[in-house]
Amino acid sequence: MYQDKIPKNIAEAVKWTNDIKLSSPSIFEQDTFEPLTFKPTENLVDVCFIARDILNRRDSDEIVLISKAVNTISTQGSSLLLTLLKSDECRESVYSSEGRSLYFLHHFFDLSSLKIKHLVWSEVFAVLTLMQCAQVKFQAEKDYADDELSKALKQYIESHALQQNAEIADSLARAEVLADIQTTQKSSSRKGGxxxxxxxxxxxxxxxxxxxxxxxxxxxxxxxxxxxxxxxxxxxxxxxxxxxxxxxxxxxxxxxxxxxxxxxxxxxx
Known part of the structure; x- marks a missing residue:
């Protein structure tokens, strides 16, 4: 299991960023990407349906807040993530998908601080899945200029479509697995006492x-x-x-x- 690879005192080597209270804007704050109603690209329709089903008790405002939390965790945990990946001597590279990165980092963050009732990590991963689907939709609908740089950017994005789909599948798989094991788990990750x-x-x-x-x-x-x-x-x-x-x-x-x-x-x- 991934968590078994995390050394107990790994935080000793962590150098966190200075802007730990900041988060990137959420893609769901754009008018055209309301999280529960935006239309994904054709190949991601089923993915969005499953992610939204996991989020069936959440409204749009809560999903936007969770998406901002995902960005915050990514920002705050960037140095920690690098340390965790480097600690695995079997890895030849420190690349990690967004889903796997969030999985590593979720051990160190307290969901109850978001004040969203009964929030569990499976829902956070489902939101990440929706964020990734929205990003694919955004890229698909984007108009590119005719200059060479814009053409190269478009070609790059199109060439990485398979990788994007693989990342989305990874995020959704983690959401589904966590949903199975967290069905009886309470919202707070803090233990008794x-x-x-x-x-x-x-x-x-x-x-x-x-x-x-x-x-x-x-x-x-x-x-x-x-x-x-x-x-x-x-x-x-x-x-x-x-x-x-x-x-x-x-x-x-x-x-x-x-x-x-x-x-x-x-x-x-």
Missing amino acids: QTKADKYLPLKDAVIGLFVKKYTDCDNKRAGAIIEAELIEQNNEYLKLSNSQDKAVQFATWISHFKNKKLKLSIIL
Whole structure:
């Protein structure tokens, strides 16, 4: 299984991008690509039908939000993804389809932070599938100029149609498999005992956010101490959420949990 190839402490090598709170515009924010009604190209009609069936309890606004989350995860997790792919010694290249990339990264992100009721990962992959189908439709309908550059671009896109279809099939397959195993799974990916700890979430996100941006080369204890000092210097309002007498130790514990995928980072759009 893919997840078995992910080293437990892989996050130690991660260098995340600075614009972690940004996401690319969603293709579904264009008037001609309403996610539940746009007409796909002929060869993708069945694919869209299956993806929309998986999303049968979602409205368009929710799907747009999920699509923006997909873009955010891709942006935030780009360095992490590269580290994960390089960790597989059997791979000769670090190329990964969009579906496989999202599969690798979904272990590190918390869907409950999106505040979409009962959202599960199979639905996220179904949205990715629809996004890819919409992109194919967009490219098919695009008008190209007669200059040599435009002709070359059109030829390139047409030559990669088979690869696009393979990527879409990969995304849909992951959505269907996850739908089968998540039918009884609750929306929150957080495990038991987290209800009491919910009050700490903003502080945890602040701590882990600083860790992945600046201090992955430090051990847990040192990173916890540095982050505590930095938050104090910032007069961070979330520090008051913790009554711990030794916040550096508390922060070090959270960092350890993140490295071992027991604590996940909120998706901030």
